[in-house]
Amino acid sequence: MHIFFPSSKKGNRFVISGEELKHLKVRRISPGEELGIIWEEKIYLCRLSEERKREALCEIVGEIETKKPEVEITLYQAVTVDLKTFDMIVQKATELGVVKLVPTITERSFRRREVLLKRMERWRRISKEAMKQSGRPYEMLIEKPTSINSLKPEHELNVILDNFYEGIPVRELKLSGIEKLGIVVGPEGGFSEREGSMLREKGFTSVKLEPHTLRSETAMMVSVGIIVNLAGS
Ligand code: SAH
Numbered sequence: 237m238h239i240f241f242p243s244s245k246k247g248n249r250f251v252i253s254g255e256e257l258k259h260l261k262v263r264r265i266s267p268g269e270e271l272g273i274i275w276e277e278k279i280y281l282c283r284l285s286e287e288r289k290r291e292a293l294c295e296i297v298g299e300i301e302t303k304k305p306e307v308e309i310t311l312y313q314a315v316t317v318d319l320k321t322f323d324m325i326v327q328k329a330t331e332l333g334v335v336k337l338v339p340t341i342t343e344r345s346f347r348r349r350e351v352l353l354k355r356m357e358r359w360r361r362i363s364k365e366a367m368k369q370s371g372r373p374y375e376m377l378i379e380k381p382t383s384i385n386s387l388k389p390e391h392e393l394n395v396i397l398d399n400f401y402e403g404i405p406v407r408e409l410k411l412s413g414i415e416k417l418g419i420v421v422g423p424e425g426g427f428s429e430r431e432g433s434m435l436r437e438k439g440f441t442s443v444k445l446e447p448h449t450l451r452s453e454t455a456m457m458v459s460v461g462i463i464v465n466l467a468g469s
Contacts, residue, residue: 238263239272239279239368243291250275250282253291260284260292272300274367277374302373305333306468308416309460312338312387314345314423315352316452321424322346325453326359329376330366332460336377342384344425352381384420384431389439391418396440397459398422398432399449403442406459411467419463421456 240260242250250273252260265271265284271294273280279302282294311334316322322339329337339359341347356378363376392414396403399422411417420435427435436442445458 237270237272237281238265239274239371241364241368242273242275242294245275246293248296249285249293250280250296251291251293257290257292260287270297272371274373278302279371279373300371302371304374305335305464307411307414307463308335309333309463310336310338310391310416310418311456311460312340312382312384312418312420313456314342314384314421314427314452315339315347315381316423317344317346318424319346319355321451321453323358323362325456326362326376326378327366328453328457329460330363330372331370332457333372333464334376334460335374336379338379339381340384340387340420341381342423342431343428345423349381356380384427385434387418387420387435387438387440389418391416393417394420394440395443395459396420396427396432396435397445397455398427398442399444399455400426400429401432401436401442401444403444405446406443406462409441409443409463411463414467417463417467419459421452421459424452 240256243253244251267284273282279300280296281298281300284294286293359378
């Protein structure tokens, strides 16, 4: 089912306009057909009732049940030198249910903060598209780019993914009862030795994925995917 963001709600109806109306027209949804609407962290099942030039109206038919992950993950993702990869990471983190993304500047990451600040609007757009595609009704918070030096182990469980260090395998993470978890993933060139030991000294747990070295985006997806699916079980 196609999902849209409305511009407003009037009684039992949502109004779709602007860019979202363009999407609706491209998808050739015609009056009488069903669609989903994301509104206040819920997804409503709606029926398109009227389509005009500048807006479309749809009526609420019911509510679609959605889930949230059992564990709130904050992802401290080093900004990849290839910014297109980071766009993909934003999309995948949204699909996987990451609650907060902190673009992290490290020694070997993309480092020009002013460029990244300009990119934030684009990340938000990518994330909203991913919400529609994955049926996720709550937004992923995207924080301003932050230096790795200022990270603190502020969650119940704090993980650093480090292929240079003999960390514990992901299956040994004690996830039961954990509600909030932070996870730090390095850029294409990995963390420097200083960064790895600094985070471990601060209390982050090193985790190693087996059996090979993964790309940054792969490591993020695998670790977040495993943790989200194992938490609460
Ligand atoms: N250039 C490095 C690889 C860096 S991989 C090298 O030559 O070894 C990029 C990031 O992905 C790493 O910093 C780490 O956070 C994560 N990563 C990749 N493979 C991993 C693994 N097997 N275990 C844990 N983390 C991994």
